[in-house]
Amino acid sequence: MLRQLNAVHAPFRLNRPFRISRGVKSVADTIAVEIREGDWTGRGESVPYARYGETVESVLSQIEDIRGEIEAGADRYKLLEIMPAGAARNALDCALWDLEAARDGISVASAIGRDRVEPVATAMTVSLDTPEAMAASAKALSGVPLLKIKVNGDKPLDAIRAVREVAPSPRVIVDPNESWSIEQLSDWQDELVNLRVDLLEQPLPAGEDEVLEGFKRSVPLAADESGHVADDLSWLARRYDYVNIKLDKTGGLTMALAMLAAAEREKIGLMVGCMTSSSLSIAPAIVIAQRCEFIDLDGPTWLAEDREGGLIEDCGVMFPPAPGFWGNL
Structure with missing residues (x-):
């Protein structure tokens, strides 16, 4: 037809x-x-x-x-x-x-062998700003189970510290988006431990992360921009502890599922992430999220108005979309 x-x-x-x-x-x-x-x-x-x-x-x-x-x-x-x-x-x-x-x-x-998808705890993102502004944003999120803190290479510890002062309880992912050097990572990682950072996502630029092979890290590292498809997992596993699977990088759920299987074979931890998008992007990703330790699917919460029937976030928990929205979830 x-x-x-x-x-x-x-x-x-x-x-x-x-x-x-x-x-x-x-x-x-x-x-x-x-x-x-x-x-x-x-x-x-x-x-x-x-x-x-x-x-x-x-x-x-x-x-x-x-x-x-x-x-x-x-x-x-x-x-x-x-x-x-x-x-x-x-x-x-x-x-x-x-x-x-x-x-x-x-x-x-x-x-993924399930009858339905379950609600998942998602990271709620604190966007890059001054430490004071980031603390104000984090204070409103202090009761969620997981925070993601966006930083750059300019005094990131001040920003993380400010967030931690008002949100001491959540687990924390720190995401420099490729903005650090290996020297900065080495200098800052012990303080990241003191600040109880659970995961550091893509600190170094993709293509410049070979130095992570054999690097003695204090905080687990996740690949984001470095990892796109299943074939990447064989070398990613030598440099990172987790891989962030994003459907816009993998080119869809089909390759994302292959990447998930490859990550499990390589014994590298699983994370799922997203771009800032509507629930129509997130619905397929919540399928992958069922198998991931770290989940970052708060994209729709940044929209002034999401698609009707989309996913619902409540206190850092993301609930599947309404029946008929996507994929018969």
């Missing part, structure tokens, strides 16, 4: 600025995809990321380039052959998962 493909730019205004070491954003620029096949429709969403050379225009162009294959019936495994990992493949892959679930009357949760 022939299909119809539709892909559009779907921006979402944020409810407050989101700052990391690379810059600040006030809008989440997402790509929304629909694939129709007879009476069934599958939806997916992705976020182009400038860090990887992606723009709204380039991702829409990638999708348009394979319109013929998609409308002729290409499946998720064909996408792995004809498209690179990234936002374009992610939107299409997730739309195909949703389409299959609708057509076959199954839940995508069955892909």
Whole structure:
């Protein structure tokens, strides 16, 4: 049966600025995809990321380039052959998962051997700002189980310390987004222990992390920008203790599941993350979250208005979307 493909730019205004070491954003620029096949429709969403050379225009162009294959019936495994990992493949892959679930009357949760997905404790992000502003943000989140603190290479310990003073209880992920040097990591890591940091995410630039092989660390390290697909796990496991699986990096849930399996084989810990996006991006990721120790899926909480029927966050716990929203979850 022939299909119809539709892909559009779907921006979402944020409810407050989101700052990391690379810059600040006030809008989440997402790509929304629909694939129709007879009476069934599958939806997916992705976020182009400038860090990887992606723009709204380039991702829409990638999708348009394979319109013929998609409308002729290409499946998720064909996408792995004809498209690179990234936002374009992610939107299409997730739309195909949703389409299959609708057509076959199954839940995508069955892909990981479950009847349904359960609520998960997600990190709530404290965006990069002055220590005083970060403390104010953290104070409102002091009762959640997990915080993620965005920092850069300019006095990050002051920011972490300010957050810890008002939020002593949550577990903490610190994320420099590639902004540290190995010397800074070495100098600061003992104080990170004193500040009870549970995980340090991608401190060094991707491509400059070979020095982590054999590095004696005081805090577990997670790969984010360094790890994209399953084949990366063999060398990531020599440098990191965890890998952050993001569907916009892997190019969809299909590769994310392969990456999850590879991480388990390599005995590297599991984390799942997201871009700032709507619940349509997060719904597939909550499937992966069922198997992860660290979960960072608070993207929709930064939106002024999410998609209707999306995931609900309450006190740092993310609940699955309404029935029929995505994947029969």
